[in-house]
Amino acid sequence: MMSLRSLAAGLVVAAISLPASMAAAAETNVAVAANFTEAAKEIAAAFKEKTGDEAALSFGSTGQLYTQISQDAPFEVFLAADDERPAKAVSEGYAVEGSAFTYAIGKIVLWSTDADLVSGEDTLRSGDFNKISIANPTTAPYGAAAVETMKALGVYDDLEPKIVQGNNIAQAFQFVQTGNAELGFVALSQIAANSEGSRWEVPVDLYTPIKQDAVLLKKGEESAAAKAFLDFLKGPEAGAIIEKYGYGTAAGS
Template structure:
């Protein structure tokens, strides 16, 4: 996966340019509720809970409305390629937004990393494990992961198993969800004894269950990137959303929900 330096120009100003390109239209929108419009967003499923907090705040501050579709990053990407009318894409990886830019389906220079996901091994059963490594080594019968073909968190989960030397041994036990939301549901409903999910998804369960936060060095960083799509280039609500997403109030909520905020190059 690309390093942060590969995501920005050599001058280190890509985020600055992305926000500057959005700011002109967005400022006008913030100033007048009479200009309120609706933006249609494609959002990676792991971010559902956080969007439930961000969207009302954005709508209250701007007067704009959001229409949100959730799904796996891979499936949303396929829909966008088939010209689904989304205005902005919030992926769970960097790869698909970059591809959309290359294909001319996203507005060049508007992509930026809005969150870095944390992978967790979680079970709804209390005291099932505290040491995830030792528990995995005992080869559980049903272990849920996201589909690596469509869900970036699934890719990260497979990297963990491969780095632990357990991928082959645990393959018969794997239960694959189309999205990380479905993966979480497998565990929450007891259809899998445990699973690799986004840390943010476990927050609704408070202190219930068993949780092991996967060390970052066991998988490639889960850099989640947002990009303005061609369909939303002239939509003031979409541009205002992108600006809001990069704002300090939004980033504070994202942090509270268990994500890291990726360091941006100096600009």
């Protein structure tokens, strides 16, 4: 019943914001995967400073955003947390062909607010904790990477009963931050700015690189602001911000 209620609310919101987005030419609606939240905000600010155009950001899990896009949400640009959904958006006709590119390469970290808990893969092998938090692996690429890592280390079967899932990587982080889970796989970008707790940056050979692709959606095909934003995202200024937040870039790594 609740989901129906929110569906109805979503339709109303979509109906209201659709004409608004078409009216304001120098504004573009960007759907952003939750893990890229902070970096996207900074990039949008730099973008505005440089071009005067406004990038209105909406955050959610990649799966959730994709579902909304498939249902005609008024987004012009899609910054996903994987390369699958943007490719699918192109093949399903929601996005402009040939516009997809990798804007960031995500890294996962095993993290705890407890300064002594995480020492490396041994922490996972010991299983000396009650709950380990990950993002929902079926919808969030960071969650899938976490599962891949645990499988690569051969600890997944042992740890499975201890896994709790956040709806997206932001919630997985929240579970650790509030102490409800002692540790969890989070995005390096989420903790790049602080040095609290203990962490283990997962070696990239344990999971498939999380290529985060951006794509121009059909709704943004005629939008100069949407295209300008994507160009800006490829440029060196955005690249510096992206790396600062703990991501690799296609050019940089």
